[in-house]
Amino acid sequence: MKIIAVIGAGTMGNGIAHVFAQKGFQVNLVDTQEKALEKALSTIAKNLDRQIKKGNITEEDKINTLTRIFSYTSVHKGIQEADLVIEAATENSVIKKEIFTEIDKLAKPDCILASNTSSISITQLANCTNRPHQVIGMHFMNPVPVMKLVEIINGQQTDTKTIEAIVSLTKILEKVPCVVNDAPGFIANRILMPMINEAILALQEGISDAATIDEIMKLGMAHPMGPLQLADYIGLDVCKNILVILQDGFNNTKYAPADLLIQKVNEGKLGIKTGEGFYTYSV
Ligand SMILES: NC(=O)c1ccc[n+]([C@@H]2O[C@H](COP(=O)([O-])OP(=O)(O)OC[C@H]3O[C@@H](n4cnc5c(N)ncnc54)[C@H](O)[C@@H]3O)[C@@H](O)[C@H]2O)c1
Known part of the structure; x- marks a missing residue:
């Protein structure tokens, strides 16, 4: 090639x-x-x-x-x-x-x-x-x-x-x-996206703030990046679209994107690429 x-x-x-x-x-x-x-x-x-x-x-x-x-x-x-x-x-x-x-x-x-x-x-x-x-x-x-x-x-x-x-x-x-x-989300996103969505649900429910949620996952699970920071990095529109595909593909509402994720996408806050997601960035 x-x-x-x-x-x-x-x-x-x-x-x-x-x-x-x-x-x-x-x-x-x-x-x-x-x-x-x-x-x-x-x-x-x-x-x-x-x-x-x-x-x-x-x-x-x-x-x-x-x-x-x-x-x-x-x-x-x-x-x-x-x-x-x-x-x-x-x-x-x-x-x-x-x-x-x-x-x-x-x-x-x-x-x-x-x-x-x-x-x-x-x-x-x-x-x-x-x-x-x-x-x-x-x-x-x-x-x-x-x-x-x-x-x-x-x-x-x-x-x-x-x-x-x-x-x-x-x-x-x-x-x-x-x-x-071939299966919805293959391996990587079938496992990653429910974790990111769960972190967004925890934020939405006021269990903690974004930085603390990310810190817990970084220090407690040895992840190099917290799930909310990672979502900003991937793009919140991309995350939402993948969750919809998992939900439809498995016909299971457990994959339904969190309301807060949908709201951010509707507001055009897509993460690093637009300068704001769960955090703000200089573009
Ligand atoms: N962002 C991530 O972290 C990530 C990781 C792995 C895989 N992916 C996948 O990679 C793909 C691209 O994601 P992204 O994050 O780069 O998206 P993006 O939104 O940054 O870029 C998509 C680009 O596609 C272009 N486009 C749309 N329709 C087109 C068409 N008909 N012809 C040519 N160009 C067209 C858009 O103008 C845009 O520039 C998606 O399938 C996504 O799921 C994304």
Whole structure:
């Protein structure tokens, strides 16, 4: 594989573009919003600067990485030549199904179509295409350049050749592939999101304040970050969408997003990316 198309240049898309470009792949980064592309490129440049400061890469590595990234505002461009497409658009099954239907028509026959979805069924996305055996989940963790795990999700029809190709590619990125089967939330979010939601319910019920809830989970459970801080980091809209998918997928109200989470999302307080969530940030 030489050319990777990444669809969606938000929190995850820019990180995925960063790691592939740094390993020598050409990256075609696609987003419908010109502003998202501009922000993604400046975030990648800032993150590369951080790596230079730490002595991990040189200024020349930074320039080479950035010159391997091409940005497009239409999925029609940048897909045809790709060996792998990774969809990292908004966590919404209608949007993702539309994207998979469209990229299936544009991509080369041997191109693998992957989704970075946190919770949406890979089998359902695969069923929007004429190549369900070449569709797979490639769930990177945030922040992508730092986190080692890639949760790889087999759809019902994903073939062995596709799984092996994605496992090998993950290793080339110096990340650790963990292969799981398709189910709502897979493993990572099925376990993480109910914990985050429970922390929000505790805050909503006035059991304690955000900082104390986070401190208890950090010191008591040896978590590097408290659940409310982590929710701000992930994006409160993303958390809410995943909980809705878990609730619908398991047909169980225990996953229903807390009222306070819904309220924050409705107010546009989405966490770090908007400057306010459970905490405030300078953007
Ligand atoms: N945020 C996290 O911590 C995290 C972690 C792992 C996986 N994910 C998953 O990664 C995906 C992206 O999440 P994010 O946090 O980067 O979201 P985000 O909101 O930061 O970015 C999504 C981007 O997709 C773009 N987009 C929407 N529709 C599009 C389309 N039709 N074509 C091209 N671009 C389109 C938007 O303009 C936006 O820039 C989601 O599926 C999410 O569940 C997120």
